[in-house]
Amino acid sequence: MDYNGSDLSLGPRPEDLLPASTEKSVKVVIVGGFGVGKTTMVGSVSEIRPLTTEETMTRDSVGVDSLHGVERKTETTVAMDFGRITLNQQLVLYLFGTPGQQRFWFLWNGVIEGALGAVVLVDTRRLEDSFQAMDRLEAGNVPFVVAVNNFPDAPLHSVAALRSALDLGEDVPLVNCDARMLESSRDVLLTLMRHLYTNATRGTQAPSEVTR
Incomplete structure (x- = not known):
């Protein structure tokens, strides 16, 4: 079959190719409960069209996945999200978003393995959904920051109340x-990079705080 003149493109798009000068890559994961915005964050910050594994939610999820606070959600990540940010000509940051439902947590080990650090995305309507994610990161000695995703109808809390509810140490940026x-x-990723740098150099930089 002759494909001359066809609009069909084979192989990666030019904008998806790494710079020839790239020498090193680092891995960051974005974790959190169901519907907190992980796929949205990867998509908003990735310089390439993100790879997503979202599937339409079916009746099989009724009674299994809690839709409290995200009643309008119609799709869900079933494996992972993937994006990329070129930090400079030599360094590339790979972003991996994890699925939020408990029934897909068996996939987390492979996604978290080798991560330099993590962002724990939180919805204040469902703070308890973030506990398992933080426990998994702490067990794996993966440094993390906590980012409160501002949903329009989510309740507002003081920094002290959030730290207490999440049992966060003062050294964890919020x-x-x-x-x-x-x-x-x-800015969330920059906060994580500063946190990782502080940990690596054992500095005394004060953690970032939520501002209201």
Whole structure:
């Protein structure tokens, strides 16, 4: 079959190719409960079209996945999300988003393995959904920051109340974000990078705080 003149493109798109000067890559994971905005954050900040594994929710999920606070959600991640950010000509950051439902947590080990750090995305309507994610990261000695995704109808809490409810130490950065916005998601990742640098150099930089 002759494909000359066809619009069919084979192989990766030019914008998806890594710079020839790339020397190193690092891995960051975005974790959290069901419907907290992990796929949205990866998509908002990735420089390439993100790879997602979202599937339409069916009746089989009724009574299995709690839709409290996300009643309008119609799709869900069943494996992982993937995106990329080129930090400079030599360094590339790979983003991996994990599925939120408990029935898919068996996939987390492979996604979290080898991660330099993590973002725990939190919805204040369902704070308890973030506990398992933080426990898994702590068990794996993966440093993390906590980002409160600002949903319009989510209750507001003070920094002290959030830290107490999440049982966060003062050394864990806590920030606000809007996962839909590039600048906000980028700032969360910059907070994580600063946290990792502080840990690596054992500095005394004060953790970021939620501002109201």
